[in-house]
Amino acid sequence: MLLSRGMVFNLQFSGGTFFKHFTTCKSTTTTATKSISTTVFNSLSHFTALTSPQKHQIHLYVDALLQWNKRMNLTAVKEVDEVMERHVEDSLAILQPLRDSYRSHCGVPDDKLKLVDVGTGAGLPGIILAIACPEWDVTLMESMNKRCVFLEHAVGVTGLSNIQIVRGRAENLGQNLCFREKFDIAVARAVAEMRILAEYCLPLVRVGGLFVAAKGYQPEEEVRKAEGAIEKMGAFLSQVCSVQSQSPYGQRTAVICIKDRPTPMKYPRDPGIPTKEPL
Numbered sequence: 001m002l003l004s005r006g007m008v009f010n011l012q013f014s015g016g017t018f019f020k021h022f023t024t025c026k027s028t029t030t031t032a033t034k035s036i037s038t039t040v041f042n043s044l045s046h047f048t049a050l051t052s053p054q055k056h057q058i059h060l061y062v063d064a065l066l067q068w069n070k071r072m073n074l075t076a077v078k079e080v081d082e083v084m085e086r087h088v089e090d091s092l093a094i095l096q097p098l099r100d101s102y103r104s105h106c107g108v109p110d111d112k113l114k115l116v117d118v119g120t121g122a123g124l125p126g127i128i129l130a131i132a133c134p135e136w137d138v139t140l141m142e143s144m145n146k147r148c149v150f151l152e153h154a155v156g157v158t159g160l161s162n163i164q165i166v167r168g169r170a171e172n173l174g175q176n177l178c179f180r181e182k183f184d185i186a187v188a189r190a191v192a193e194m195r196i197l198a199e200y201c202l203p204l205v206r207v208g209g210l211f212v213a214a215k216g217y218q219p220e221e222e223v224r225k226a227e228g229a230i231e232k233m234g235a236f237l238s239q240v241c242s243v244q245s246q247s248p249y250g251q252r253t254a255v256i257c258i259k260d261r262p263t264p265m266k267y268p269r270d271p272g273i274p275t276k277e278p279l
Contacts, residue, residue, distance in 0.1 A: 044084060045244070046092035050132060057131045057158045058088055064154045065122055072146055074122040090252055091125030091189070093243040094214050095132060097254045098185065101238060105258050106184075106208055111135050116183045118170050118201050119143075119191035123151050125214065126187070130163050139164045139183070141173060174203035174268040181206045181262065189214040194226030194255065195278040202233035203263040210258060211235060217251040229279035233267060235259040 047055065062083050069075055077083050102110045113136045117126030120140040130138040140163060142148050148167045155163050166173065173179045186201040186209075194213060201211045215222070223240055230237055235257045243252045268274060 044089050046089055046095070047084065050092075054131050057160070058128065060158050061123070061127055061131070061154055062088065064150075064157050068150050068153070072150070074147070074150060087122075087124050088128055090214070091128035092132060093252055094125065094187070094189075094212060094254045095129065097241050097243055097256065098187070098210070098212050101212075101256045101258075102185065102210055105210070105238065113137070113184045114182065115139070115185045115187065116141060116179075116201075116204050118186055118188045118197075118204065120151070121147060121190070123154055125189050127151075127154060127158070127160070127163070129187070130160055131158065134160075134162055137162055137164070139166055139179075141166045141168065141170060143167065143169045169271045170200035170204075171268045171271040171274065174200070174263075179204055184209045186211045187214065188212075192275065193278070194219070194222050195229045196274045198226055198229040198233050198235070198257070199268045199274040199279060202230070202235050202257065202259055203268050205235075205259045207234070207259055207262055210238075210256060212257075213255040215253045215255055217253065219253050219255060223255055230257050232264070232279055233259070234261040234263045 047058065050058070062080060065074060065083065066078070066080065069078070075083070075087065077086055099110045102108075102113070113133075115126075115129065115136055116139040117123075117129070118141050120126045120142050123140060126138050126140045130136065140151055142151065142165070145167060148165055151165050155165070166179070168176075180203055183204050184206060186205050188197050188201055188211075191197060192200065194215075197213050198211070201213075205211055220240065223237065227237060238256045238258045240253060240255050243254050269277075
């Protein structure tokens with residue numbers, strides 16, 4: 001389903017997929033996020049570098065997340081400070097290495113990018129990146145309908161116009177010609193191990209694009225095991241870099257892969273197989 005300026009169009013995709021695109025709308029939220037503590041605020045170097053309107057959008061998103069989290073399981077964290085440290089700041093932390101890698105390896109400016117967040121869940125990091133980079137077109141892919149309902153609400157209250165929400169499994173969407181190899185960058189955070197993520201994400205990335213996985217401390221063994229899967233998807237491991245994050249949950253790492261040839265059509269495999277039989 002495509003939603004544009006109050007008009008609704010039904011679009012048919014295999015696997016029960018639908019998507020919505022949002023044009024500019026005013027925020028309708030009437031609540032405000034509880035204040036961030038001074039100690040936490042001073043540690044949020046990425047957040048504090050945003051403009052005032054962007055900070056306001058993030059406050060609206062965090063408020064919506066915590067309100068909806070009382071009714072459905074979106075995140076294990078319950079307090080504003082923890083959401084800001086664990087989710088917002090960590091999502092922003094991958095932005096600089098993502099941009100640096102795209103500029104150096106792709107040889108073109110990083111404006112007007114098409115980015116897909118695979119298994120976005122509550123919209124992390126996709127919504128945060130869409131706020132920080134309003135010139136990018138961001139697609140949020142999520143298989144669970146109830147999470148898509150929350151994402152629609154979050155996009156509405158923040159007034160974001162550069163987000164498309166797609167409901168469906170990565171295995172199906174990667175075989176759908178509307179999405180296959182259509183994105184400059186695919187990102188994933190807290191979704192699965194690298195062998196599985198490679199098969200989920202790289203079929204969606206155009207040749208010459210990037211796949212960026214947000215990982216925790218010392219993911220080297222996990223990455224080593226995934227090198228074969230990355231190669232089969234038509235990509236190679238570019239770098240594993242530490243990212244600047246003051247989160248108390250440990251060092252964060254960005255695993256960056258570059259796609260240099262098309263993904264064979266047999267990938268991704270049928271739903272469930274990448275998890276049961278990782279490459």
